[in-house]
Amino acid sequence: MWTLKSYNCEHCGSDFISGRALKYHFQQKHLGKVHREKCDQEVLKGKQRGHSESTRDRSTMETHKLHWENLEERNGKYMDTNISKTCRMCSRRFGTVLSRENHEIQDHHFTARKRAQMSTGFSPHNMLECKGPQELQRFADRKICPASGSQRAACAAEIGTLLQLIQTSFPVPASRVIQGGSYVKGTDTQGCSEIDIILLSEVFADVNHFKKQLREGLETLRESLTRTAYGNRILMGKRTPLSLRFSFLCTESLHSHSFEIMAYYDILGPTPSTDLKLHLYCKLYPCKDSDEAQLCALALVRYQVDFVKASVVRVKELIRLMIHWLKTSFASPTEENKFRRLPSSYTVELLTIYIWERAEKPLSFSLVQGMRAVLKLLVQYADIDVVWHRHYPRKFPVLVKVTQKRTRPFILDPVNPTVNVCDTCNAWDEVAHVAKLSLRKPLFSGVRAEPPWLFTDAW
Template sequence: MLECKCSQELQRFADKKIRPASGSQSAACVAEISALLQLIQGCFPVPASRVIQGGSYVKGTDTQGCSEIDIVLLSDVFASVNHCKKQLREGLETLRENLKRTSHGNRLYLCNDRDEAQLCALALLPYQVDFVKASVVRVKGLSRLMIHWFKTSFANTTKEMELLTIYIWERAEKPLFFSLVQGMRAVLKLLVRYAEIDVVWHRHYHPKFPIFVKVNQKHTRPFILDPVNPTVNVCDTCNAWDEVAHVDLRSGLVAATFRSSSVPLSSDTNS
């Protein structure tokens, strides 16, 4: 990817190697997700009153060969959160056993998060999706580019790439059009200085909200607070920031050779 010498080459690379497939392949993906959703609903041990979908596929930041979707089923049979928690383990075990009897049974694994954390995270899913979907198409394209870079440089992709891209775009006053080269260089430059990363959004909670104040007082760098969950620093999922900065620095040196290196993020030029 970094061997591209101009913005046009980088865009062609993104269109060919990163952008999700369209046409018949896209239709097949939609059909697969619909079938999986129906399967999970059919295996759910209680009636589902509402279904919420999230993940990169729904947010529009998925890449070729790397698309994930979150499915949340809500039910009215539970009288309260405590009632749900009491039956959660039994319900999940029933769901797991039902799914194991299907052709998708070999794809399952159990989440090790605490029950309370899972329930809170599930409730916030629609807001997390809306936060990312509110960005322009160009930003989602840049997010895919950075996710691809991270995935091919390290073992796994992480949520901070998506949020860092949005942060860079907002800091540039949300331009509708910009060079992918300049957007990528801006994110890489920030990653090299990862110890300075301190990103917080206050759209869904007040700066004096007790939970936020407590987390903010304890935070270490890099720090990217989940935009809708003031208890989660998404950077905690990565413990190899020195390696990220090292690989990023080598990437940045290559990126600096792009002929459009003097073009600001807000420009739409492709030269």
């Protein structure tokens, strides 16, 4: 296959086949223009004032999408949101990660020293202070692993009842329901349990009226749930255009679950053919409407769940430890860097599964060795390049195009070849810094790679 050199525009990220074409593009599209941060547009220098007046009352949609609070801080999204190219200080978007990083240094003085100060925040009594595998296992059993036995059963019963209420309260009949999230995949922790409910209905096939129907349906569901017997244990999140978010507190286990309810029409059906899934990928790749792409990708959630659930129990234990590390090792964002976004939980799950596969899928292994392997790879995040081929062939045109344009770190969603899950993070340098400091903690003191983790010695 012929490969052409690509000339990339640092202003908007467009690719060209020659330097001459790139030069012409720059002169036509960017020369003599300045970037307006409030609206994320480029305008002629002499027309800045008039443009500012015309956009003064316009809401900054990108800022709204990035700045979720509390319940809205849902890390496991269904599609790439290109956060990797947004400034963690002002949310301005760039064409490439390199141009974004140059902007942070020049305009915000985001030096290595400042990054170190703003990234690290190990919680008191962190698991990294454990001395040895046995102490780590006791810590995990006591503070990380979710409830088991009768408590888990009682929790599952209440969630099942709530799911029935959701289906009966939603005004549009659902032909099929897909469940996702860490709770369903078996990677939830004591302090982080996500449940995604996707209601699929043929009524939504009329896309012209879909958003209005969806908005009214979710609002009706919100009101209905607050009037049920569970209403006093449901904390509703802020309204969003495409989903209903709330936290639910189980009485028996005193465990809080973060719910997200979404709906769309059944674009794939219960048993789709390979050709139908490939057709969906071809539709997603050129899609410029982020809402439409996110809704279409909902049909792939069950395959994401199956991919993670197929891992052995020990891998899920390691995933829980890594998610706990992610939640307890970083400083909370301040007003200065409030647009910083760390990797999603789904990204951590896939990265951990990849490490396990590199170790040739052992059924049993040391959690300390597993954690050390993942952290060492995070330090070398620029080398992360992961693609699975279980849901799409190697020569599939969409896959070829995506991999040709890839930037690292790169972890392609195993069920969606249009999404690099690493793009939901704009702070990989901070992740590497915290991972490096974590490896110096007592938990890894004197620890050396043992079989089957010897490949980590090269990192």
